[in-house]
Amino acid sequence: MNVLLLRPVPGNEKFGLGPFFRIEPLGMEYIAAALEARGHDVTLADLRFSRSLASQIRTARPGLVGIAAMHALETDEVVALARRVRALSPEVPIVIGGHTAAAYPEPFLVPEVSAVVLDDGERALPSVCDALGRGSPLTSVPGLALPDGDGGIFRTPGDTGTLALDEVPLPARHHVAPWRRQYACLAHRPAWLVETARGCPFRCSFCSIWQLHARSVRERSIDAVCRDFASVGDHVFVADDLFWHHPSRSLELADELRRRRVHKQWILVQSRTDLVARHPELLEAWRPIARDFDIFFGLEAATDEGLDGLRKDVTVDETARGVEVARHFNYGVTGNFVIDPAWAERDFERLWEFVERHRLFQAGFTILTPLPGTGYFDEMRGTLRARRWSQFDMHHLLWEPALGPDRFFELYCETWRRSVLNLKGRKRLWQWLREVDARNAWFLIQALRRTQLLMEPAHYLADYDLVGSVGPLLAPPSGPFVLAEGRTALPIARR
Numbered sequence: 001m002n003v004l005l006l007r008p009v010p011g012n013e014k015f016g017l018g019p020f021f022r023i024e025p026l027g028m029e030y031i032a033a034a035l036e037a038r039g040h041d042v043t044l045a046d047l048r049f050s051r052s053l054a055s056q057i058r059t060a061r062p063g064l065v066g067i068a069a070m071h072a073l074e075t076d077e078v079v080a081l082a083r084r085v086r087a088l089s090p091e092v093p094i095v096i097g098g099h100t101a102a103a104y105p106e107p108f109l110v111p112e113v114s115a116v117v118l119d120d121g122e123r124a125l126p127s128v129c130d131a132l133g134r135g136s137p138l139t140s141v142p143g144l145a146l147p148d149g150d151g152g153i154f155r156t157p158g159d160t161g162t163l164a165l166d167e168v169p170l171p172a173r174h175h176v177a178p179w180r181r182q183y184a185c186l187a188h189r190p191a192w193l194v195e196t197a198r199g200c201p202f203r204c205s206f207c208s209i210w211q212l213h214a215r216s217v218r219e220r221s222i223d224a225v226c227r228d229f230a231s232v233g234d235h236v237f238v239a240d241d242l243f244w245h246h247p248s249r250s251l252e253l254a255d256e257l258r259r260r261r262v263h264k265q266w267i268l269v270q271s272r273t274d275l276v277a278r279h280p281e282l283l284e285a286w287r288p289i290a291r292d293f294d295i296f297f298g299l300e301a302a303t304d305e306g307l308d309g310l311r312k313d314v315t316v317d318e319t320a321r322g323v324e325v326a327r328h329f330n331y332g333v334t335g336n337f338v339i340d341p342a343w344a345e346r347d348f349e350r351l352w353e354f355v356e357r358h359r360l361f362q363a364g365f366t367i368l369t370p371l372p373g374t375g376y377f378d379e380m381r382g383t384l385r386a387r388r389w390s391q392f393d394m395h396h397l398l399w400e401p402a403l404g405p406d407r408f409f410e411l412y413c414e415t416w417r418r419s420v421l422n423l424k425g426r427k428r429l430w431q432w433l434r435e436v437d438a439r440n441a442w443f444l445i446q447a448l449r450r451t452q453l454l455m456e457p458a459h460y461l462a463d464y465d466l467v468g469s470v471g472p473l474l475a476p477p478s479g480p481f482v483l484a485e486g487r488t489a490l491p492i493a494r495r
Contacts (some may be wrong), residue, residue: 001129003035004062006053006085007046011077011390011477014121020447022048024183026193026239027098027121028068029171034122037169040129044175049182051293053081059087064123065094069101069108075389079110086112095128097121103208103373105145107389109153119143119160122168130481165198165220170228177366178187186294186435187444188266193239196225196253200241202272204298205311206338208373217245229257233288234265243269254285263292266419273297273322275312277309283329295326295336299363302354306347310338310472316354323358334362339412341401345393348411353396361420361427365412366394385466397464403463409457416454423448 007025010018025046032042047053047125051470056391057065065085069078078101080213082094090382096108105116115138127141138144142158173192176183193479199213220228229236244250267290276283276295287293297319301307304315327331356365369392370377370384386398392477401408422426429448453459 001063001133002060003064003066003125003129004056005032005042005061006056006068006081007044007048008074008077008081009047010065010071010074018440019185019450020030022182022184023191023193023237024170024173024180025068026195027070028066029173029175030195031066031121031125031314032172032175033169034126035129036172038126038129040126042172042175044172046176046179047081047154049179051152051187053084053328054088056395057085062089062092064125064129065089065092066121067094067096069096069098070257071390072100072104073390075100075107075163075392077386077390078489079108079113082108082110082112082467093128095125095144097124099212099227100372101206103212103371104377105153107372109145111147114146115141116145118145118155120163123160123163124159131171135347136245152200153263162216162218166224167217169229169429170224173232180233184440184443184447185235187237187432188439189437189441189443190233191235191237193237194225194228194251195239196243197245201245202242202313203311204300205309206295206371206374208366208417209486210228210341211220211374217242219249221251222253223344226256226260226262229262229264236264236267236441238267238269239462241270242275243271244275244286247279250282251285254289255290255472262463265294265296266290268294268296270296272314273299273320274318275322276322276325277318280325280329283325283331284487287329287331292332293330294334297322297333299325299335299360302351306338309340314453320358323360332362333360335360335365336364336366337479338368339415341397341399341408343411344402345407348415351415355418361418363419365414365415367397369394369398379424380432385468387465387467396462400468406457407462409460409464412460413457421448422455425453458484 005028007028028044032044035042043456045054045056048054067078067081069075078096082096085092085094092110093114095115095117096113101108101116104119105118119142123218124141124143128138131138131141138146139156142156143160144156146154146156148154179191181190183191197217199217200210201215201217203210203215299319300312302316305316307316323469324331355361371381371392383399388394391398397405416422417425429445431446432444433441
């Protein structure tokens with residue numbers, strides 16, 4: 001069967017660090033590998049950089065179209081893309097998968113969509129192809145969500161079991177080779193994405209990863225990871241939600257990479273400060289694998305009270321110790337703090353003091369956002385006043401802040417001004433350029449220019465748009481904004 005896999009164009013990159021993170025669609029590359037192993041012909045189109053959708057459909061003549069929905073902020077774009085596919089190819093089955101679709105399928109079950117994948121896509125898509133090939137209904141494929149005809153959801157029965165990650169071949173990266181130079185991570189381009197494990201055992205309230213994976217962690221074999229590392233280029237972002245989770249396996253993996261003489265110019269991993277504080281031997285073992293090595297920490301809060309409120313299960317003392325250990329072994333330290341709309345001015349001041357005390361100037365700052373698929377989303381759905389899914393980008397307010405929007409954004413932008421991204425502050429443009437490959441200079445300049453808007457309150461206030469708010473009202477969404485369990489908040493008329 002001819003299968004067309006589509007990575008949509010995100011409609012909202014006005015805010016945050018989007019210009020620095022344009023990464024390859026690794027999940028779709030794994031799905032492509034699984035489909036090709038079963039004899040299917042695959043076309044993977046990253047619509048951010050590829051030929052038009054119409055051209056892709058004419059060329060591929062698909063018997064199945066799969067669309068990636070990785071983050072809630074892309075929901076409207078995914079649904080719009082499904083409708084464009086249906087208009088161009090009225091009979092083709094359309095299946096949507098990816099993290100946000102699996103965590104919260106309701107918004108994607110529009111009439112144009114045949115099914116939403118709840119299981120690992122590497123297993124579900126080949127099963128869908130098998131069913132279509134023998135003329136069986138999609139209700140026979142376990143791990144799918146389908147509309148039930150009465151406005152609800154039918155989840156197909158059957159125990160899919162746990163997919164062992166090594167059941168799937170290495171990602172079919174040749175599909176994205178034409179756009180490789182477009183894939184960037186921070187100041188590094190081209191960048192490659194590598195996954196060594198999937199899932200997380202912790203329980204942070206704002207995160208949907210652990211809830212989707214039931215707090216489980218699955219690991220790829222040492223050999224598979226080493227072969228994948230060896231096959232990619234010099235700038236690697238490890239996509240694991242929690243790197244070094246399994247210390248003995250992590251040490252074994254580092255030893256084997258060194259034995260195979262795998263060495264990179266730059267690696268970025270995501271981990272926890274308490275894990276690093278308890279296991280400095282992991283950082284010592286991994287440091288020789290790359291010339292430059294960065295760790296992204298979910299720092300989240302500057303007080304124990306704030307960390308407890310987010311169910312982070314860590315203390316600020318452990319945060320400080322983890323940062324100290326990372327710096328001792330010459331790792332770059334970056335990370336993120338969560339800004340709560342309930343904050344008073346003193347809460348912002350505590351964060352500034354913590355950042356200054358521990359020199360965390362490369363941190364980012366996102367607004368507390370209840371992501372679909374989390375218990376927190378269900379708790380807050382009566383409070384949410386967003387009009388569009390694009391507002392779930394973690395840089396929009398989804399309800400009225402305690403300080404009011406004007407003062408909140410003044411303090412939020414002051415927080416960003418204290419970071420390394422402020423070119424009028426700690427690190428000037430020439431200092432950034434001194435650290436990057438000359439071929440990437442123009443990309444970096446463009447990204448940095450866009451991030452300067454993070455320091456401007458008017459940038460946020462112009463897009464402040466809540467149901468019932470007094471701020472400026474932008475165009476309402478084209479369809480209902482699905483809050484939870486099929487319940488909708490209908491868009492109100494333009495004022």
